[in-house]
Amino acid sequence: VPAPPISRRLLLCATTAVLLSGCSDEPAAAPRSPATTGADPGSTTADPSPTTADPKPTAGGTDSPDTEVSADDPLVANAVAGALELAGAYTALVVRHPDTRRTTAPLRAHLLEHLAALGDDGRPTRPAPAARSRRRAVQAVVTAERAAAAARMEDAVAAASGDLARALASIAASHAQHAVELEEL
Amino acid sequence: VTAIAALQAALAGEHAAIYGYSVIGGRFDADSGVVRLAIEAHSEHRAVRDALVEALLGREESPVPTEPGYELPAPVDGAAAARALGRLIEDRCGVLHAALVATAEGVERRLAAQALVDSAVRAVRWGAAPSAFPGVGAT
Numbered sequence: 485v486p487a488p489p490i491s492r493r494l495l496l497c498a499t500t501a502v503l504l505s506g507c508s509d510e511p512a513a514a515p516r517s518p519a520t521t522g523a524d525p526g527s528t529t530a531d532p533s534p535t536t537a538d539p540k541p542t543a544g545g546t547d548s549p550d551t552e553v554s555a556d557d558p559l560v561a562n563a564v565a566g567a568l569e570l571a572g573a574y575t576a577l578v579v580r581h582p583d584t585r586r587t588t589a590p591l592r593a594h595l596l597e598h599l600a601a602l603g604d605d606g607r608p609t610r611p612a613p614a615a616r617s618r619r620r621a622v623q624a625v626v627t628a629e630r631a632a633a634a635a636r637m638e639d640a641v642a643a644a645s646g647d648l649a650r651a652l653a654s655i656a657a658s659h660a661q662h663a664v665e666l667e668e669l
Numbered sequence: 670v671t672a673i674a675a676l677q678a679a680l681a682g683e684h685a686a687i688y689g690y691s692v693i694g695g696r697f698d699a700d701s702g703v704v705r706l707a708i709e710a711h712s713e714h715r716a717v718r719d720a721l722v723e724a725l726l727g728r729e730e731s732p733v734p735t736e737p738g739y740e741l742p743a744p745v746d747g748a749a750a751a752r753a754l755g756r757l758i759e760d761r762c763g764v765l766h767a768a769l770v771a772t773a774e775g776v777e778r779r780l781a782a783q784a785l786v787d788s789a790v791r792a793v794r795w796g797a798a799p800s801a802f803p804g805v806g807a808t
Contacts, residue, residue, distance in 0.1 A: 590798070590799070591799060593801075594799065594800070594801035597802070598801060601802070637779075637782050637783065640770060640778070640782045641778055646770070646771040646772055649771060649778060649782070650768075650771040650804075650805060651802075653767065653770045653781070653782035653785050653786070653804075654767055654785065654802045654803055654805040654806075655802070656782065656786050657763070657785050657786045657788075657789035657790075657803040658789070658799065658800060658801055658802060658803055660786045660789055661789050661790060661792070661793045661799035661800065664790055664793045664794065665793060665799050
């Protein structure tokens with residue numbers, strides 16, 4: 485098994501000095517499941533969760549320096565999957581209703597900032613087509629943004645790392661702002 | 670920063686926010702949009718303040734008291750100034766709550782995370798542009 489999580493974590497440290505300060509030079513201890521690095525890009529569920537969430541540290545390794553990061557990996561994967569899916573939803577909205585682009589372009593750009601901060605370079609989920617009714621299409625994205633806000637909130641509360649908790653809570657706040665902004669469309 | 674220091678800082682911010690909104694609320698016609706928003710924000714910040722006080726008392730800490738007065742950055746002499754003050758209040762509270770999220774756990778962290786989200790939403794209602802990282806990014 486290759487070890488993408490390491491470079492991912494390095495990227496995380498490199499790109500998010502503000503967001504996630506305090507990354508240490510801890511050695512990579514336990515190998516981690518590649519399934520936690522991203523969700524199935526074909527998933528169409530509103531709140532994808534990692535398929536093999538296994539936050540348990542290696543046997544007997546509860547005090548290893550990597551425990552905290554490993555336990556939080558599924559939370560990072562959740563946030564990545566949520567952002568990729570929403571980015572796809574914005575694309576679908578703009579394809580169907582081009583006049584929404586002006587309002588939604590900066591919001592979609594935020595999602596890419598979230599992904600960069602989370603150390604992910606994945607591709608937005610291939611979206612389902614947006615509704616023909618403009619109002620319903622926008623409302624679907626509002627609902628998805630609200631769901632993402634709620635999910636990131638819960639993950640922030642659950643995070644072992646305080647810095648990750650702050651990042652996830654801030655991302656939750658960003659999603660909540662998006663929902664408000666979209667409602668004015 | 671300890672969780673207690675972050676709780677106290679957030680509480681001090683809430684005291685200031687409540688003051689700021691009481692100023693806005695007292696200067697405009699009661700049925701104006703600005704006052705409606707200010708009254709709602711005032712009441713929400715009071716609820717956060719009470720929860721922070723409760724958290725500190727639960728830790729057997731003395732909650733930081735409200736200041737006798739606060740210096741506003743600019744006179745609140747119109748709706749635009751009121752909106753600017755609202756954005757400033759929510760920005761500052763967001764930063765304080767984000768710091769508390771990082772240091773607190775459990776119910777205290779949940780309180781802070783919810784307060785961060787709510788401040789971010791109110792900032793947009795006051796006319797702020799949405800941000801990628803409310804309370805954390807360069808504000």
